[in-house]
Amino acid sequence: MKNFFIVTLLCVALVGCKEPVKQTDTNNETEVAPVEKSITATALVSAKSNSAVSGTVTFTESNGIVVMNANLSGLTPGPHAIHIHENGDCSADDASSAGGHWNPTQDDHGAWEHKGFHKGDIGNLxxxxxxxxxxTLETDLWCINCEDETKNIVGKSIxxxxxxxDMKSQPSGNAGDRIGCGEIVLEDK
Structure with a gap:
């Protein structure tokens, strides 16, 4: 019985003192990188300019990629422009407090990921x-709450x-009145 107890203690001690898992190739030994956790920011979109628009736009960043999911209602049928604007302020009735398109690199307005476009030029839904x-949009051109102000979307608005x-008229695509607005806010977790 005494030997069983000692063997059990040795097994527990050996298991509890394991080193981090390592991957080994023929000449190099490297530690496995930890899995990066995701971070989320959300914009609660409310009606502006006497519209009935409401909804949520959620941004989730994981491993350097931001995925945006927009779910909106109260729109008139057809296409509507959606942009990130420079200010996280939707207090004005017409959303003018949100400022212009977010354009930290001072590019011309255009189609997303084509030559010449603002980082806020999402396009149409x-x-x-x-x-x-x-x-839904996926990109590495944005980040959530990072230090790079040319990529950080927190504190801006949708x-x-x-x-x-129209993807060409300067500076904002001739998209008409602002009918919905929501500040992009970091979620507490």
Missing amino acids: QADENGIATL VIHKDVD
Whole structure:
């Protein structure tokens, strides 16, 4: 019985003192990198300019990639521009307090990830016959709460426009009135 107890203690001690898992190739030994946790920011979109728009735009960053998921309702059927604007202030009735498109690199307005576009030039979403629209976008051009102000979207706002973004008119695509706005806020976890 005494030997069993000693063997058990030795097993527990050996298991408890394991080193971190390592991957080994023929000549190099490297530690496995920890899995990066995700971080989330959300914009609660509310109606502006006497519209009925509401919804949520969620941003989730993991491993250097931000995924945006927009879920909106109360739109008129058809296309509507969606942009990130420079100020996280939606207090004005017409959302003018949100400022212009977020454009930290001072580029021309244009289509997302084409030559010449603002970091806030998301593009258009399509509302169905019930006024519901969804849009998903994935990019490494944004970050959530990072120190790079040319990428950090926290403290900016999401703005939904009445009309379609033509992707060429300067400085904002001739997208019409601002009918929805929500500040992009870091979620507490």
